[in-house]
Amino acid sequence: MQSNISYSLFFEICLLLATTLPLMSFLFSLAIAEKYSWAVSITAPFLLLISALSSLVVFFSVLDEQPYQFAMAWMVVADQTFSAGVFVNVLAATMLLVVTVISFLVHLYSIGYMAGDAGFRKYFAMLGLFTFSMIAIVLANNLLIVFVGWELVGFSSYMLIGHWKEKPEAARAAKKAFVLNRIGDAGFLVGLMILWTHQGSFDISTLDAINGFSEWQTAASLCIFCGVTGKSAQFPLLTWLPDAMEGPTPVSALIHAATMVAAGVYLMIRIFPFFTPTALDVVSIVGIITSLIGALAALGQYDIKKILAYSTISQLGLMVTAIGSATPDAAFIHLFTHAFFKACLFLAAGSIIHSLHHAQHQFHTHFDVQDIRNLGGLRKKLPVVFAVFLLAGSSLAGLPFFSGFLSKDAILTGLVTWAGPDTSWKWLVVMGAFAVTFLTMVYTFRMIWIIFFGSEKKTSGVDLPESPVVMQVPLLILATASLWIIISWNPFINTRWINPALVHSWNVTILSVIWVLVALAVAYRTRNRASQLKIFLHAFYLDHLIEWNIKNVAMKFVGMASRIDKKLIDPFLHGTAYAQVLVAHVTGWFDRALVDGTVNGFTSFVRGVGSVTRSFQDGKIQLYIFWSIFTIIIFLIWTLL
Amino acid sequence: MFPIEHVLFLAALLFSLGLMIIIIKRNTIMILLGIELMLNASNLNLVAFNNLMPEKMDGQIFALFVIIVAVSEAAVGLAIVLQVYQYYQTSIPDSVSDLKE
């Protein structure tokens, strides 16, 4: 057990509160009776509010200070000791703040969004568990705890995606998310094993302190990256994320924009020094491929949530590319800003869906409310949502004066620095990143334009109510957070109160401003020309490809395995079986003749002794007397003679 | 007049015969008679030894108590015997073996 003395008890209490209150919320929501489930809508956001405030305290305490460390022995297996504890540096504290604040806002929002839902209790319970496990990942001081939190996140996201389990698509999406995550987690586990074998420690600070790079480190880091591709929806395990939009929209905001998918990126940032250059090259290539696929696919979508989902994939890819280009700080800034504006976008989309559902209910019309082709001209009917959407969208698109601009600028700067002056494959990555920012602008503009501008389509006849206040407040807070001041006072230069070591280049800044404006112009020109490419709509048929591959390859494997089974294993098994029967007969004979014989001999002996002794007590009183007298006489002879 | 050993020999004989009666007779009343015989043998011993200290009278008093106990024993024993007769319709002790197993 060790802890820093420089931190006060108040700090530790706040840390404890921030960590455990979501768990309390989970337990409370589970424990409370169904009859009083309305109480959950008060307690859960309240607990999360305290948690968020505590993490604010933690954040400001850790800022400009030494990291807080606390560890204790967790279990001892053989002579190996596994420790458990927290390691809070600025990075972890910032992430803690993001997770708790967004979780709180989503809780608040969910009161309005999920009102009247049958699984209200379960929903809030799972939100609490999800937040807790995410915090575990964020604060844990070793990878074993991270893995535990990782799996808990996977489980709770499974529960939340499949919240409306009566919908077959939701159940299927939950299953898919879970299975694809498992594939990644298998890699993560293998990585942990490699790590343990070579290093004998899961401690993050120990990992970060490793000097030099070796082969096993590349292998371990790539295995861990495999886990990250599962959780952060990287190529090729990205297809679960768009499907996961079947869950309730606040869940999408929490899980698939701000926290869960961020877990992978966060983990990579946290153990960044552990990654070897070779591994980082792989990471950057995977990242840029993911990013391009996401951006192009977002261009072809019509479902509002799917656009956001693919956009998330694209942004995550960008973060991973930034990590690959050895600028984890830039990746983290983007993670930070993205968490806010993407959560805001999801919640705003949720508001639209919510309002339209209510309207449909009222006017007895029916159309797919998530399909943007059915929407249009909503800026007059839903002004608040429009404003919010515009702000967050601008941030996503990377317009100046928004947080997204600053973070993307940081990433691009990092990339350009990383690529260096020489022409190499790295410049392809840089070009890819620029293409992604361009495409981001285009699909964001297209989405906003189709939803809010133009003429009303199927919504023309209906009267749209604004969302309740509990839903609007989180929206406004998050929209404010997508302005540039969340990062720095200067809208063009990162004053970097989070990561002061970042390089800044005016060239890149000016270039990206121009680039974004060009993209805006192009987007405006092509605003009404919807992309007809099926390949975008189906995200490069990646899903089908995976499925087809799995089907074919797996079937081939199965066929081969069955042939091997019939030709090799079956005869072997039969032979073994015959041999066993033979041995059994021999042993059976042995058993009967010798073992049973001995045992039977013993039993008959015991029976004989028993019948002899029993004859002394057969109810014949006079014989009793005789025997006792006889014994006494013998005793007397013995003593007297 | 006569040696004390002779009294003691008679007591030993009576005691042994009482014991034998208890063992061999197939009748509960006879067994009771055997017990009375054994008690008398002990009484005989007590009275004989009393004469070693004639002032004390302890032996004779013990003999009296033995007689009292013998009376009680005979009364209760006979009552039990009668009840057993009524219940089992037999007087052979071996037949009364319900507590055997």
Add this chain to the structure above:
Amino acid sequence: MSFTTFMFYFFEAVAALSAVGLAVVRNVFYGALLLVICLLAVAGIYVLAFAEFIAVTQILIYAGGILVVIIFGIMLTTKISQKPLVVEHSYVLSGLLAAGGCFCMLVFVIAKEPFVSFTNSLEPPPVNSVQTLGVTLFSKYMFPFEIAGLLLLIALIGASVLASNIKSKKT
């Protein structure tokens, strides 16, 4: 051989023979009568051993009390079961072995230890035997005497409860 000595050996012989007869005889009723003879002989020995009170008690209680009860018992049981009074013998060998072993053991022990003989106290003791007995019984042995009375009472009640047919008639 004086008269007293003769009487002593006579009583001894009677007691021993009647006891042997008791062991051998098969009729319960004869057995009871032989026991009476044996007890009377023993009472005679008591008289010769200066224990007059015990002798009288012996005659009164055994011959007059217990034997009457036993004879009543014999009559009652034979009346119920309608069986002959003849008693079978069983385990004769075991009985002889135990009794013989016991007798040999006792004789051996008695013969080994030298006892003071009665010849030393040819005269009756200077004290009045019955008077001393009464005084001792009601002074030194007061408490055991009371307990003995209680025992008799309990035996009386127990015997009457056991022997009564009220319970069995009810059921």
